[in-house]
Amino acid sequence: MTASRLASGGSAIDRSRPIRFSFDGATVQGFAGDTIASALLANDVAVVGRSFKYHRPRGIWGAGVEEPNALVDVSGNRATPNTRATTEPAREGLVAKSVNATPNALADRNAFLDRFARFIPAAFYYKTFMWPDWHIFEPRIRAMAGLGKVDAGWTASGPADQINHHCDVLVVGAGPAGLAAARLAAGASLSVTLVDDQQTPGGSLGHRAGEIDGRPASVWVEETIAALAAGGHLVLPWTTAFGIYDHSLIGLNQRHFDGRPDTLWRVRPRRIVLATGAIERPLPFASNDLPGILSADAALSYLRRHAVLAGRRIVVATNNDSAYEVAEAVAEAGAEVTLVDIRRDGMPATSSKVRLIKGRTPAAARGKLRVEGVTLDDGARLDADCVLVSGGWTPTIHLFCQARGKLAWSEARAAFVPGDAVDGIAVAGAAAGAVSLSDVFAGAEQAVASLSETKAAALRSTGPEATDGIEAAWPRPGSKGRIWIDYQNDVTVKDVELAARENFVSVEHLKRYTTLGMATDQGKTSNLPGLALMAGITGRTVPEVGTTTYRPPFTPVPLSSFAGARAGALMAPVRRLPLERAHRQSGAVFQEYGGWLRPAHYGGAGADADRAIADEARRARQSVALFDGSTLGKIEVIGPKAAEFVDFLYYNTMSTLKPGRCRYGFMLSENGVVFDDGVLVRLDEHRFVVSCSSSHVAAVHARLEEWRQDRFGRGAVYIHNATSEMATLTVSGPNARKLLETLDLDLSLDEADLPHMAIGHGSYAGDEVRIARVSFTGDRSYEISIRADRAEPLWAHLRGAGKAFDAVVIGLEALMILRAEKGFIVIGKDTDGTTLPHDLGSEGPRAKRQTEFVGRRSLYTEEASRGDRLQLVGLAVPQGEAPLPTGAHGIKRSDGRLRSQGFVTSSYESPTLGRPVALGLIERGASRHGETIEIQHLGKLRSATIAAPCAFDPAGDRLHA
Amino acid sequence: MQLFPCPFCGPRDETEFHYGGDAGNVRPDGAEVPIDRWAGYLYLRGNPKGTAREIWVHMSCGEFFVMERDTVTHKVLSSSALGGEHAP
């Protein structure tokens, strides 16, 4: 092949703007407007990549999204692996590397694999699973998997934009059908969005002959685009409609080449016109994958748009009329052209510049790294440096099928075309099987007529018209030589025959067994020939074999488009405390806990965290500790049926609670499992506050709402989540009351007025405060709730006044130690998805309650009554030993085997007790206090003694100290 | 991405909603409910092909409602508030 750039012409290129880029290390010259592929072709680069399995040399096949061969990894301001050289614009300084080739496409050192092709048949990979042993092949197969390489060092310049868009009509494809439909829809006063994956609109009008309303096609295209812009309609170039989703959502990916990441458009049009065109198929003959064998239509596109002539001695092989225009054009451009048509009659006329051989089929291509000629079925040998083939046209109906459109087989087109109409979607142009411009325009008019009463002026094709003659030329079983069907995944006629022999005859099995159509091109050129061959082998018709399912995306979409701004800190935004700034100033080290960013400890960055935590936990027991408990849930339940409501929601009876008092209880799921625990506050007769676990607030709120709306009614109860309105500052420890007495909180702290499990109302600096005497540490504690935006002065005041008492600010980690010393549980840590309330020692309501509550019936099942349930216990280790690992299993031996009898749920070193404390869920644990069991972790055995969960101050004296 | 009609807020993106279960799965009360009946309430679902009546919650406004939709075509047939008020 000796391809070259012509001295003049090329509608897409700007010869005044030469550019240079590199391909496989070599410099390539091109012009602005070139694609990587057109520039490589202009520089006569024949081998541009290697096939996936056999590392066969491959050249450029197409000029668009269908390209199976010319894949490149591109780096620079837009790093993309496995991108099609045919759709990637050439840019100054761009670096492109062929895929699947080492060191480069021309001299690939894995090329030897092609000689072993017969030992790597279809489903080779699957067969290694069966025999002799997958592990023999695994390392090599893994090493060879994949094509391009991701540039791990590259990051996008910023998040991708995501745009939601609405319009009356979305037209996909700006070829003749799409432009006509857009123009007609705009004329009918509909708002139009027109998208096309190319830089310039026009589609086939950019390289095929045509005259519209007496004007050259190119003039008509420009006029139409200008009219759309003037009418305020949206025209998006470089934009691919990659998928249709439920309820007419269409995803668009718009490419940019200025360093910006792509833009994702989510469009909800009222109607959709698919004018997505058609893709040319190859012809089946031996070695039809050699570099220098191109799609005829692609060659015409390169000639007209980029002034690149694909060869000097060209054989054009076809089974249809569309290649005649190509043959004439390349002959006109100076090539010596032989046109081989498999048909005997009914073909268009040819000029004297083209030598016509009719009724003959190419049997094989000759050549090694590029095509050198073609041998016909009668043995005739034609020399050629380039072979242009057209095996017919496959309408691009991916989006139609994604929208659940059914296909119909057209014998006349030798292709599937859209069948019954889908609500809200019209298909026009080549995608609907139209060939002549007159038919294309008629289809576009029909598509728009179904959308609007108003009629715009009809369009007329006034030039020569394309004709639609075709004689199917499917791959045939028993053919000689290696005939490629899927270029990218190296699927040949023999592979399809093998699949049929092994009874993988369903089209979905064929795909998976041979990998036909599973490459990055998703079989845009290969699916139909492959299933037509299967039809031939199995004596079925093509529609009887059917197609595989079309799934989005139509072409690859960068993950950055889907991610948008949801990356880094915005991937899952954390909730923040109102006092975060004050905590940071105090040396807090923050961690995420259940979606909240909270101080783990206050030892400062770089401190020994374990020591800092232990120090906080020890000092908290000595005098007084300050803790930010603002994340604690504060959901208000208000209304005439509030008491009845909380009774139903809680395992424990709550309606007997007196106003101003608090009670600890469990919420269960309907399957009886403990869902949350916490303190319920009764503010007055008809008003409660649910204090749920910090990470459960949203779920508890949703659950309350569900029961309120489903069972109690909107007029009976009202629910308000006040969690983030109020900050809660906890003062805990033997000197807690003394510290609070130094503040003027305008309420009595006397035992009689504010006993344990009671609340009081006071004020601080003019703001209302609510003080609850509840304790998660086991020490006398006060939880002071105040407006979140007024919490900082109170916190500062507590810190300042605390100095006199050697107060310590503690983080969540120290609190975890304090509560574990007391045997207080954390739901989801000390419980799991099977834990029932009586497993935690709360037997009373189950035994006595007479009123209905969530999860009630589930507490009396056979499962709930089993004697060997896992129950909450404390676990003590021998003197001097380290804490048990959390998650370690209690082990028992039966029949010489080890069996789990539960596990450690929480485990800490207690600085106050000077020994480890642990909680666990152990079989029958509640009745086994004092028993020593084996604990296993990562193969190591230790022993622990079962004890009551509470290891510190079991009498609870410190609550009142 | 589907559009669901909240009876209170109008058509919104499906990501704003949570599925709440089959409509008409009435809770049997009492500690004496036959265990099969209770198990059916907890675990047995119709999973119909075609029209389904389901409870959904619109998390943006917090309201639970009944939606009828086709599980094959994903077409939404109707939606109404739990008490029947606020029909769309």
Ligand SMILES: [Zn+2]
């Ligand atoms: Zn709503």
